Amino acid sequence: MMNRRKFIKVAGAITGAAAAPAIISSAFGAGHSKTQKIGCLFSSSGAMANVEGRLNSVVDMAVAELNAAGGVLGKTIETVITDPASDWPLYAQNGRQLLLQEKCKALFGCWTSVSRKSVLPVVEQNDALLYYPLHFEGEENSDSVVYMNSPPASSVLPALEYMMSEDGGSASRFYMVGSDYVWPRTINKINKGYFSSLGISEESYKETYVPFGFSNFQTIINDIRDFADQPGGPPIIILTVVGSSIPAFFKEIINQGILASDIPILGLDVLEADLEGLDTTSLVGHLNCWAYLQNVESEANTQIKSNWASFVKSNGLPYKPDVMIDPMVSAYDGVHMWAKAVEKAGTFEVPAVKEAFDGITFNCPSGYEISLGSENNYVARGVFIGSVNENQAFDILWQSDDTPKPVPFSPYA
Amino acid sequence: MTKIILGIFWLTFAATGVAASDHSQKMSWIEFKNHFITEICSSKPKRMKAVLQELGSFTVANQDSKIIKKRTQWATDLISGIQTKNFRCSKGGKTYLKRGDKFLNPALMVEIKLGDEKYKAPFLHLPVRPTLETILATSKLINSFEGPGSLDLDQLALLEKKPDFINTDQMAYLLTSQLSDSSRERLVFVRAFKMLKSENVDEVSEALRNLSNIPSRKTLTAIVKVRKNIDPVKNPELMKIADDAIAEINLSIQIGKAMSIVYSGLSYSSILFLASIGLAIVFGLMGVINLAQGELIMIGAYVTFVIQECLAAIFPSMLPLYLLISIPFVFLVTGGMGALIEYSVIRHLYTRPLMTLLATWGVSIFLINMIRVSFGTQNLEFYVPDYLVGGLSVFGDFLITWNRLATIIFAIVILIFTLLLVKKTRFGMNVRAVTENRAMAGAIGVNTRKVDLLSFAVGSGLAGLAGLALSTIYNVNPTMGTNFIVDAFMVVVLGGVGSIWGTVFAALLVGMINVAVEPLYGAVAAKVLVMVLIIAVIQVRPEGIFTMKVRK
Numbered sequence: 001m002m003n004r005r006k007f008i009k010v011a012g013a014i015t016g017a018a019a020a021p022a023i024i025s026s027a028f029g030a031g032h033s034k035t036q037k038i039g040c041l042f043s044s045s046g047a048m049a050n051v052e053g054r055l056n057s058v059v060d061m062a063v064a065e066l067n068a069a070g071g072v073l074g075k076t077i078e079t080v081i082t083d084p085a086s087d088w089p090l091y092a093q094n095g096r097q098l099l100l101q102e103k104c105k106a107l108f109g110c111w112t113s114v115s116r117k118s119v120l121p122v123v124e125q126n127d128a129l130l131y132y133p134l135h136f137e138g139e140e141n142s143d144s145v146v147y148m149n150s151p152p153a154s155s156v157l158p159a160l161e162y163m164m165s166e167d168g169g170s171a172s173r174f175y176m177v178g179s180d181y182v183w184p185r186t187i188n189k190i191n192k193g194y195f196s197s198l199g200i201s202e203e204s205y206k207e208t209y210v211p212f213g214f215s216n217f218q219t220i221i222n223d224i225r226d227f228a229d230q231p232g233g234p235p236i237i238i239l240t241v242v243g244s245s246i247p248a249f250f251k252e253i254i255n256q257g258i259l260a261s262d263i264p265i266l267g268l269d270v271l272e273a274d275l276e277g278l279d280t281t282s283l284v285g286h287l288n289c290w291a292y293l294q295n296v297e298s299e300a301n302t303q304i305k306s307n308w309a310s311f312v313k314s315n316g317l318p319y320k321p322d323v324m325i326d327p328m329v330s331a332y333d334g335v336h337m338w339a340k341a342v343e344k345a346g347t348f349e350v351p352a353v354k355e356a357f358d359g360i361t362f363n364c365p366s367g368y369e370i371s372l373g374s375e376n377n378y379v380a381r382g383v384f385i386g387s388v389n390e391n392q393a394f395d396i397l398w399q400s401d402d403t404p405k406p407v408p409f410s411p412y413a
Numbered sequence: 414m415t416k417i418i419l420g421i422f423w424l425t426f427a428a429t430g431v432a433a434s435d436h437s438q439k440m441s442w443i444e445f446k447n448h449f450i451t452e453i454c455s456s457k458p459k460r461m462k463a464v465l466q467e468l469g470s471f472t473v474a475n476q477d478s479k480i481i482k483k484r485t486q487w488a489t490d491l492i493s494g495i496q497t498k499n500f501r502c503s504k505g506g507k508t509y510l511k512r513g514d515k516f517l518n519p520a521l522m523v524e525i526k527l528g529d530e531k532y533k534a535p536f537l538h539l540p541v542r543p544t545l546e547t548i549l550a551t552s553k554l555i556n557s558f559e560g561p562g563s564l565d566l567d568q569l570a571l572l573e574k575k576p577d578f579i580n581t582d583q584m585a586y587l588l589t590s591q592l593s594d595s596s597r598e599r600l601v602f603v604r605a606f607k608m609l610k611s612e613n614v615d616e617v618s619e620a621l622r623n624l625s626n627i628p629s630r631k632t633l634t635a636i637v638k639v640r641k642n643i644d645p646v647k648n649p650e651l652m653k654i655a656d657d658a659i660a661e662i663n664l665s666i667q668i669g670k671a672m673s674i675v676y677s678g679l680s681y682s683s684i685l686f687l688a689s690i691g692l693a694i695v696f697g698l699m700g701v702i703n704l705a706q707g708e709l710i711m712i713g714a715y716v717t718f719v720i721q722e723c724l725a726a727i728f729p730s731m732l733p734l735y736l737l738i739s740i741p742f743v744f745l746v747t748g749g750m751g752a753l754i755e756y757s758v759i760r761h762l763y764t765r766p767l768m769t770l771l772a773t774w775g776v777s778i779f780l781i782n783m784i785r786v787s788f789g790t791q792n793l794e795f796y797v798p799d800y801l802v803g804g805l806s807v808f809g810d811f812l813i814t815w816n817r818l819a820t821i822i823f824a825i826v827i828l829i830f831t832l833l834l835v836k837k838t839r840f841g842m843n844v845r846a847v848t849e850n851r852a853m854a855g856a857i858g859v860n861t862r863k864v865d866l867l868s869f870a871v872g873s874g875l876a877g878l879a880g881l882a883l884s885t886i887y888n889v890n891p892t893m894g895t896n897f898i899v900d901a902f903m904v905v906v907l908g909g910v911g912s913i914w915g916t917v918f919a920a921l922l923v924g925m926i927n928v929a930v931e932p933l934y935g936a937v938a939a940k941v942l943v944m945v946l947i948i949a950v951i952q953v954r955p956e957g958i959f960t961m962k963v964r965k
Contacts, residue, residue, distance in 0.1 A: 045781070050790050050890055167458050169539035180937050210936040213896060215887055216684070218677045218817070219931045225810060226670075229630035231638060244896070247792055247888045255814050255886075257803045261542035262574060277792030277888065285542055318789035390497070397536070 036075045036348055038063070038338070039082065039098030041109025041119065041130075046086025047213040047243045051273045051327070052111040054319045055133065056081045058328045059108050061311045062335035072339045073348065080104060086243075088118045095119040099126045105348045106131060106338050108331055112242060113137060113183040120145065127350055131338060133330035135291065137186035141408045143354065146337070147378045148330040150291050152190050153407040154400075159266055159289035159385050160194065162398060163236055169264060172233030173204045175224050177249070178240035180209035186413065187240055187268065193412025204232055210241060215248035221256050228263045239267040246274040250283060260285025260388075271325040275392040286388045290326040291366060291381035293394045298367035304332060305365075329365050337362050337372065337379070368403050378406035442484065445471050446520040453495060454502035458538040465492075465541075469548045469580030473555070481586070485556040491519060492549040501532035508532075546571060547578040554587060561591040569599050570806075573627075576606035602627050609639045618654050625658035628665035629810050636662070669809020674928055680817040682924030683824035684883065689901035689916055690831060691876030696902075697911040699848070699868055701759055702770045705777035706901060707894025709747050709873045713880025714889040715784060716743045718793050725796070733798040736881065743881045744874040751873020755866050763865070777894070785891040793889040801885055816885045823882045827875065831913055834871065844868050848911060907947050909957025918958060922946075 044053035056079075063077045071077060080102050084090040091110060098104045099122065106129045110116040113136050123130045123144045130145045138151030149155075162168040176191065178184025188207050195205060206227055208220060228235040241249055246269065253265070265286040267274075272294050275283070294305075301324075308328075309321040337360055342348055345356040358374040368382035380403040386394030440448065445467075452464035472484040491510065494500035499511040500519060507530060510519040518525045537545065550571040554564050564587075572579060584604050592600065601623050608620035617639065624632045640655040692706045720739040724732050731738065754776055762769045797816070804814035835841035843864045846854040855861045879897075880889075887893060904923060908915030923943050930939035950958060 044790075045892065046895075047892070049892055050792065053790055163539070167538050167540070208935050211940050214936055215896060216681055216927075218680060219674075219928050220936070222673055222677065222810075222812075223932045225812075226630055229634055229810070231634045244888055244890070244892075251886065251888070255802075255804075255816055256812060257574075259542075259546070260539065261546050264539050273791070277794040277890075279794070279797065285537065285539060287539075318785055318791075320789070320791055323791075395536070397538075 034076055035078045036072065037078045037080050037102050037104045038335075039080045039095070039102060039104035039107045039109070041082060041084055041091055041095055041098070041107055041115075042111065043086040043115075044083045048086040048111055050244060051271060051325070052086075052243075054273075054317075055108075055111075055327060055331045057311070057315070057317050057319065058308070058331045059335055061307060062332045064311070065307070066335065066339050072342050073346070075348075077339075084115065088112075088114050091115040092118045092122050095122045095130075096126075099123075099128050105129070105350065105353075108133070108334055110134070111327065112181065113186075114181045116145070117182065129338070129350055129353065131331070131334035133327045133334055135326070137183045137190070138408050138410055139186055139413055141376050141378075143377060145377060146334065146357075146372070147376075147406070147408075148334045148337075148381075149326070149379070150381050150383060151378065151406055151408050151410070152187055153410050154381075154383055154404045155289050155291065156187060156190070156268060157194060158383055158398075158400070159268075159287065160191065160238075162385055163264070163266060163287070164198075169234055169236075171236040171264070172200070173227070173230075173235040174206075174238055175227050175235060175263075176205065176207040176238045176240065177220060177224075178207070178209050179212050179214070179242045179245060181212065183242070184209065184240035188238070190410045190412045191238060193410070197412060210245065212245075213243065214241070214245050217245075217249050217252040221249075221252050221258070224263065225256065225258070235263055237263055237265040239265050240269060242269045246270055247276075247278055250274075250278055254279065254282045257282075271327070272323050272393050273320075273325050275388065276320060276323065278392070280388055280392050281390050283388045284390055287385060287397065288388075288394060289383065289385045291383060292326040292329040292364070293366075293384045293386045293396055294324050295386075295393060295396055296365065296367050296384070298365060300363050301365040301367065303365070304329065324365075333362055333364050333370060333379070337370075341372075370403060373405070376406070376408055378408055380404065380406055442471070443520065446487070449491075450502075450508055450519055451506070453500075453535050454506070454508060456535045456538075458540045461535070461538075461541045462544045465544045465548050466580055468492075469551065470582040472552065473582050473586040482556060485552045487522075488552040489549065489556050490522075492545060492552065494519070495535065495537070496545065496549070498534035501534050503530040503532050505530060543575045543578045547575050548580060548583075551580060551583045551587070555583065558587075558590060561593075562596075563593040564596040564600070569596065569603075572603045573599065576603045579603060579607065581607055598626070606635055609635055614648060614651055618651050621651075621654050621658050625661050628662040628669075628808075629806075630666055633659065633662045633666065666809045669807075669811040672808060673811040674932075676811065676813065676817075678921075678925040678928040679821055680924075681928055682921045683821045684886070685900055685904050685924050686824050686917060686920035687820070687827060687879035687882055688876075688897040689904040689920060690827060690913070691872040691874070691879065692901045692905050693872075693908070693911075693913060693916040694831070694835075694844075694868055694875065695872035696905055697909075697913075697916070699865065699872075700766065700910075701763075701869070702766055702773065703759075703872075704770060704773040704898060705754065705780060706872075706876050707896070707898035708777045708780040709751060709876035709894070710880040710883065710897055711784065711889070711891065711894035712750060712780065713743045713747050713877030714884040714893065715788065715793070715880075716746045716877065717881045717884050718795065718889065721796055732796060733800070735796065736798070736885070739881055740878065743877045747877025747880070748870040748874030751876075752866055752870040754873070755869035759869065760862075760865070777898075781891045781894070788891070790891060793884075795884050795889065797885060820882050820886065823878075827878060828913075828917060831875065835913065840864075840867060903943070903947055905957075907950055907957055909954075909959035912957070912959040915957055915959030 040056045040059050042052045042055040043049055044056060060079050063079050066072055066077050080098060082094040084094050095107060098107060108131045110119060110132055111134055116132055119130060120142060124142060128144060131148055132145055133148045135149035135155050163171040176188045178188060224237060259282060267286060267288045270288045305324050308324060312319055312321040340360050341353045341356045345352040357372045361369050361371040364370045366382055370379050370381050372379055382403050383400040384396055385398040387397045389395045449464050449468055452460045468488055472488050473481055475481055491500060494510045502508045508519050509516045509525065509527060515524050516527055517523060550568040554568050557565055588600055605620040605623040608616050611617055621636060624636060636655055636658050643652050643655060645652045688710060695701050695703045717739045720742055721735045724735050758772050758776060759769055762772055801816040801819060804812045806812050835844060843859045846859055847861050847864045851861060904916060904919045908919030926943055927939045930942055
């Protein structure tokens with residue numbers, strides 16, 4: 001009887017601890033006046049875990065760099081990591097805890113737009129800052145969020161333009177597949193607005209959505225083959241599924257023997273990390289567009305890649321040491337740009353830090369000098385179009401001359 | 414200077430393909446090779462496309478079959494090199510082709526020493542790829558053809574997918590060789606797409622007939638396009654041929670579509686069945702709400718991965734068979750793990766189902782994190798044996814994909830195995846006895862403890878086998894199990910607790926509904942509809958569709 005009771009207690013404790021994903025773990029123990037806390041809101045469990053989870057460690061790494069250089073304003077920075085478990089309302093709950101309980105001055109977090117929308121009111125009400133590292137659908141301009149990545153006007157539309165050009169294969173018919181939430185729906189709305197502005201008829205495109213975490217793409221890909229063989233010119237797939245659906249989609253594409261020369265895919269959320277575990281020889285030629293690609297040749301890029309490899313090794317992290325993806329770089333840039341703004345403001349207080357944003361620049365691993373302007377909180381980034389190669393990475397197909405001025409609100413939406 | 418002039422010269426001609434290829438015939442082979450290399454190094458899609466077609470024509474422009482072989486060999490080597498980035502150009506116009514660890518002059522195929530220039534692979538823009546792939550495939554066909562008989566089926570299939578990009582000269586040359594009937598028929602079919610555009614009425618009508626032999630959406634589109642240009646007054650016969658062809662193909666497409674839906678439905682059902690059969694035993698027969706069932710599927714996939722890695726290290730020749738070899742290991746490991754979970758956790762909680770739910774949830778999170786720490790979070794890379802890649806085009810656009818077919822067969826085997834186990838063995842009899850009346854079974858001498866332990870182990874082992882089968886279809890990562898647990902419970906509850914046939918039926922029902930609704934209203938609607946259906950069924954038959962007659 002003793003045993004059983006004891007066992008239940010232990011089992012209960014284990015389940016409780018593991019089941020409540022809102023448990024907050026502090027990286028260096030409770031804070032005192034010599035330190036300043038910042039918070040991380042990236043899921044390390046659930047459907048987004050595979051790609052999103054590693055951003056926690058990236059923030060840790062950037063913070064370690066800051067501390068090694070003497071901290072910020074003489075204070076050691078401390079990261080507080082939470083796990084919102086790919087559960088959107090939990091982002092808001094954890095965010096509130098980070099701000100009110102842990103007294104974090106800045107949050108770094110969110111991958112999907114739905115999670116950002118969930119934290120947004122919390123950040124705004126508490127007059128805090130959220131650094132958001134993903135490229136997204138735009139149509140939002142909160143002064144409490146620093147948008148580290150590009151809105152569609154400077155990422156998706158240049159890529160589409162390329163694919164519709166003669167060099168890109170003169171695409172004239174579009175099959176849009178997305179996960180069913182705000183980012184894919186808004187992106188596709190903008191796409192459709194763009195198409196109709198070019199006089200492309202409604203018969204030339206088709207859109208369909210799948211539930212979050214969906215993986216059985218057999219019928220949808222059958223339907224895509226059917227769509228592709230209809231008259232009207234070369235088809236492409238605009239892929240906006242996210243998380244674990246991406247490799248599942250590619251697996252079925254390989255399985256049905258579809259090559260980039262048959263139907264090219266423009267994967268808007270496809271990253272180097274999504275190709276892990278896939279045999280990319282039959283995926284060569286499919287495209288994506290981001291503000292950073294792993295194959296960029298720049299000093300800062302070599303630096304961050306070697307830093308990450310040794311950080312993964314020395315901390316025994318469960319990530320591939322040689323995979324660096326755009327959101328990782330954006331989160332990394334975010335930490336450094338936050339530190340620069342704080343140094344410029346001379347205080348950690350959020351209103352003063354916001355005042356200091358205008359003119360902050362950072363030498364991004366993408367090889368561009370990225371900057372914040374006075375008009376909005378969008379960071380101006382360079383744009384890349386990448387093409388899948390046989391080494392589970394992307395070759396750079398095209399890149400912008402400089403950093404185009406970000407346009408948060410699309411005229412096509 | 415001369416080079417630049419030559420370049421400009423070629424640029425003007427490249428746009429008009431015919432003139433260019435006429436001219437290229439006058440070049441010597443070596444001149445042409447150098448010209449080809451410069452054009453490829455330009456990385457300009459238009460010029461690359463044009464010169465690839467010229468290469469195709471040039472390889473078969475000679476009468477001597479030995480020379481043709483030699484040239485197609487060169488074409489095959491170089492195009493493969495371009496594709497694999499072993500062919501590279503420097504800015505100064507130097508090039509090399511890498512073979513093994515040697516660097517060759519690509520025109521002469523002799524070894525060279527490289528300077529310290531920077532070499533880059535010419536970029537393959539999307540529009541170049543189809544031409545590149547078809548010319549390569551045709552060159553390979555010509556090159557590997559050794560006399561009367563059939564052509565390489567893989568390369569033929571490549572051509573069938575991109576008939577618009579073939580080189581007509583190469584095609585004509587291939588058709589002069591002594592081919593088997595089936596190879597000839599397929600080549601004629603490929604050529605027919607080009608012949609449709611011909612001015613000659615006889616050629617068009619022949620092409621129409623050839624096309625309707627292999628019906629698909631693609632042929633239909635091609636024919637419909639041609640039909641628009643046929644003058645019904647001048648060519649009434651041709652019009653009729655086109656109309657007949659369209660009607661025939663339309664019918665085939667419809668049949669193909671129906672078959673395709675049934676096949677997809679079967680395939681999805683078999684996945685659902687595999688994911689839930691373990692649970693049908695554990696939950697259905699034993700009444701244990703095991704939330705760690707999904708993680709046992711995941712562990713099964715990881716064990717398969719470990720076996721694959723071991724085979725690759727120790728017996729690389731056995732690697733293609735790793736899926737079969739893994740079966741006993743996966744069953745034993747996951748079964749053993751199930752037994753361990755039963756013995757350490759569930760055994761104490763049989764009388765408190767809610768506690769089992771919490772405890773098994775804990776176990777599931779423990780397992781996920783254990784795997785995450787030891788293997789990492791990334792998706793695992795599975796070696797996919799050749800016999801599971803691709804598929805067979807059967808009828809219309811209906812494609813039987815091998816790995817899905819394998820899953821269906823595997824599901825049937827597992828079903829038979831489970832049925833035999835439960836219905837025909839002494840162990841199965843004991844399980845059924847305990848399920849019907851635990852106390853009575855115990856009273857007549859059935860060791861209920863042992864039965865519990867073993868059934869849980871078998872249920873877990875079956876989940877592991879599901880993981881093995883699904884590893885070729887889905888992503889394998891620590892959280893993959895969570896995707897299956899909801900579906901599995903849905904199927905088991907809908908089918909009727911404790912009934913294997915109920916599980917089969919429910920898996921088929923859910924699978925078929927999903928697949929039939931998805932193309933019409935989208936995957937989200939399909940999921941909603943299935944949920945509504947389940948709620949409705951549970952309202953009417955709380956114990957599921959198939960229920961066992963048990964004395965209450």
